[in-house]
Amino acid sequence: MIAKLVNQIFYFYYILLILRIFLTWIPSIDWDSQPFRGMCTLTDPFLNIFRNIIPPIGGALDISPILAFIVLQIIQGIVVSQLFRLGL
Numbered sequence: 766m767i768a769k770l771v772n773q774i775f776y777f778y779y780i781l782l783i784l785r786i787f788l789t790w791i792p793s794i795d796w797d798s799q800p801f802r803g804m805c806t807l808t809d810p811f812l813n814i815f816r817n818i819i820p821p822i823g824g825a826l827d828i829s830p831i832l833a834f835i836v837l838q839i840i841q842g843i844v845v846s847q848l849f850r851l852g853l
Contacts, residue, residue: 768848775841779834781808786830811837 785808788794788801796805815829815836822828 767853768845771848772841772845775837775845779837782812782830782833
């Protein structure tokens with residue numbers, strides 16, 4: 766039961782990350798207004814880890830979310846499988 770809930774939380778976070786990435790392609794968005802500020806608050810700390818590792822190419826093309834998704838999938842796999850193994 767807990768494993769399924771944790772898995773759903775990971776899924777929700779994936780959706781937030783995808784929305785955040787797609788919305789960066791819209792230049793007219795005011796990131797200081799809600800709900801965009803809330804989205805940034807939830808996603809930017811995780812994405813910034815990878816932006817520090819892989820800076821944007823040419824100042825515009827940010828490929829760091831690819832690494833972020835890979836790491837998040839690995840973490841999800843480890844956490845959820847351990848919870849299932851524990852019977853939670």
